[in-house]
Amino acid sequence: MTAMTTGNSSRADANRRRILDVALAELLRDPDASMDQIARAAGVVRRTVYGHFPSREALISTLVDEAVQALAEADAGARAGVADPARAVARSVLAIWEIADRYRLLVALAQRTVTVQGIRERLAPLRENKVQLLQRGLDEGVFSSPLPAPALAYVHEQMLFAVTEAVNDGLVTAEEAGRSATVTVLTAAGVPASAAAELVAEVSAES
16 A cells, blocks of 8 residues: 555656646746646646646746756856856856746736745745845945945846846847856846956856
8 A cells, every 4th residue: 555655656756856847838938828738738637737836836846946946056056156246147147047038928927926025935945045145245345336235136136137128028049148157147246247257158168
């Protein structure tokens, strides 16, 4: 009985994972993809999708949670062992942008279904890490801003959302946007534009 229960649980987990992966791909392809479309693409019946996610909003909310976790892991990995605050910010934004680009249409969906406030709440731990990094840079004189670190972290966050929307609207390519967003974030923190561009080019080459 235990083996049968474990087998059923494993299949259910595999189905759930497949639904999430397919839903991400479908929503990136078609932001208006319905639960029926997602079910067909996943090769399951509609009832199976609703068995895991009671609504389209719940499905998107789960995908947003996974995206935020991926962003946090990318940020932590990029900053690990980096002493210079400016370099740490550059590495963090470039790493985050790789994930943000993958989820850019999902972010646009989330702003309509999870609400912007919901996204901000999910990003709170990531933002707190950024506040600490910015504060260290301000204390060391690497950064210069009339804004305190917590407010500057919000500015950086909104910049990335804005650049994401610019990519969605076709105003800039995702490839161009990554470096440009990183330079923009650094200059907003008071790093001279030429120095910011040079640092971003250097960090990008290392990657």
